[in-house]
Amino acid sequence: MSLHAVLFDMDGLIFNTEAHFEQAWQHAATLQGRSLDLALYRSTIGMKRAHFEPRIIEQLGPGLDIERYRWDRDAHFHRLRQQGLQYQPGFEALFEALGQRGIKRALVTSSHWPDVEHNFAGSDYLHRFDTHVCGDSVQNGKPAPDCYLLGCEQLAVAPGQTLALEDSNNGMRAAIAAGCRAVMVPDRQTPADDVRRHAHALLPSLADVLAQDLLESGSRE
Known part of the structure; x- marks a missing residue:
C-alpha cells in the first residue's frame, strides 16, 4: 500500500524535551x-499528564506537598526549556523530504x-504540518489509538497508508492499535517486547527513515 502521510509525535521525537x-x-x-x-516514570512517557501524574504522586509517598511539587517541577522544566531546544537528528531533512514528495505531514x-x-517558536515548521492533534484533542490519550485515528481522519487517509513516528512505547501502542505503520526511534525508553513484535521498524534516528527508503516503498528491509 502506498504511503500518503507521516504522523509525528513531538516530545522526544522532534525535540529533546523528554x-x-x-x-x-x-x-x-x-x-x-x-x-x-x-523505571516507573519512563513507563508513562507518551501518556497525558493527567493520566499518569497520580501514579507518580503515589510513588513519591505520603506527606508530599503536591502543589509545591507541581510548581517546582513546572518551573524547573521551563528554565530548562528556556535554555533552548534542539531538533532531534534527522527531523529537518525528513520534514523537507516529505514536502518535496507531496507526502502529508501531521x-x-x-x-x-x-x-x-x-x-516551535522561531521556525515555520508548525504551520507547515497539514494537521495537528494535541493532548486536548481527544478524551483518551496514548496508548489508546484515538489521537492517531483522528489524525488520519483529518488527513483523509487510511491508517495503513501512514507512517507513525514515535519515541515511546505508549505512543507506539497507540499507533499500532490505530493500524498505522508504527516506527520507533527510541529516546528515553527501550522498545518493549510487544512493541518489537508489531513495529514496522525500529530505527536509531529520524535520519534512518530516509536512509532505509521507508518513504519509497513503505516496506521493511
Whole structure:
C-alpha cells in the first residue's frame, strides 16, 4: 500500500524535551527529600499528564506537598526549556523530504497547544504540518489509538497508508492499535517486547527513515 502521510509525535521525537521533563520531575522530588522511581516514570512517557501524574504522586509517598511539587517541577522544566531546544537528528531533512514528495505531514502529540507553539517558536515548521492533534484533542490519550485515528481522519487517509513516528512505547501502542505503520526511534525508553513484535521498524534516528527508503516503498528491509 502506498504511503500518503507521516504522523509525528513531538516530545522526544522532534525535540529533546523528554530529557528536560525527566530532570524536572526528579528535581521537584529531590527538593522534598523524595526519590523518583525512574523505571516507573519512563513507563508513562507518551501518556497525558493527567493520566499518569497520580501514579507518580503515589510513588513519591505520603506527606508530599503536591502543589509545591507541581510548581517546582513546572518551573524547573521551563528554565530548562528556556535554555533552548534542539531538533532531534534527522527531523529537518525528513520534514523537507516529505514536502518535496507531496507526502502529508501531521503532528500527533500528548502535549497541549500552548506547549506545542512554544516549542516551535522561531521556525515555520508548525504551520507547515497539514494537521495537528494535541493532548486536548481527544478524551483518551496514548496508548489508546484515538489521537492517531483522528489524525488520519483529518488527513483523509487510511491508517495503513501512514507512517507513525514515535519515541515511546505508549505512543507506539497507540499507533499500532490505530493500524498505522508504527516506527520507533527510541529516546528515553527501550522498545518493549510487544512493541518489537508489531513495529514496522525500529530505527536509531529520524535520519534512518530516509536512509532505509521507508518513504519509497513503505516496506521493511
